[in-house]
Amino acid sequence: MLGLLSGFLVKHMIADYYLQYSWMIKDKGTYNAIGGIAHSGLHAIFTFIILYLFGLGFWLPLLLAGLDYLLHYHIDYIKSNIWRKNNYGPNDQMYWIVHGTDQFLHMMTYVFIIWIVLSVLGHN
Numbered sequence: 001m002l003g004l005l006s007g008f009l010v011k012h013m014i015a016d017y018y019l020q021y022s023w024m025i026k027d028k029g030t031y032n033a034i035g036g037i038a039h040s041g042l043h044a045i046f047t048f049i050i051l052y053l054f055g056l057g058f059w060l061p062l063l064l065a066g067l068d069y070l071l072h073y074h075i076d077y078i079k080s081n082i083w084r085k086n087n088y089g090p091n092d093q094m095y096w097i098v099h100g101t102d103q104f105l106h107m108m109t110y111v112f113i114i115w116i117v118l119s120v121l122g123h124n
Contacts, residue, residue, distance in 0.1 A: 039072075043068055
């Protein structure tokens with residue numbers, strides 16, 4: 001499962017940093033805005049691909065990609081609104097605390113997905 005975790009970490013770096021554009025970022029605090037949907041959707045697509053390539057069939061990767069989408073979307077939505085409500089910016093300590101918590105929750109999402117995979121495969 002180290003390969004699976006590594007895949008999730010690489011996909012997170014790509015989707016959260018390399019392929020996240022300003023139009024996505026500005027929308028993440030507005031519920032159902034296209035930017036947040038597109039950003040979380042990109043995460044879900046990558047999650048599906050990773051799980052599918054690991055030989056987990058079609059339906060389990062699809063369900064877990066949906067879970068990743070829902071969790072990622074709402075984690076980002078909450079983070080963005082905390083930043084907005086409190087007017088936090090990169091020069092504020094709380095900006096980084098909220099950002100770090102956001103990233104931690106995304107990582108724990110991957111741990112949760114891997115736990116589900118191991119449970120389904122009977123390795124727990």
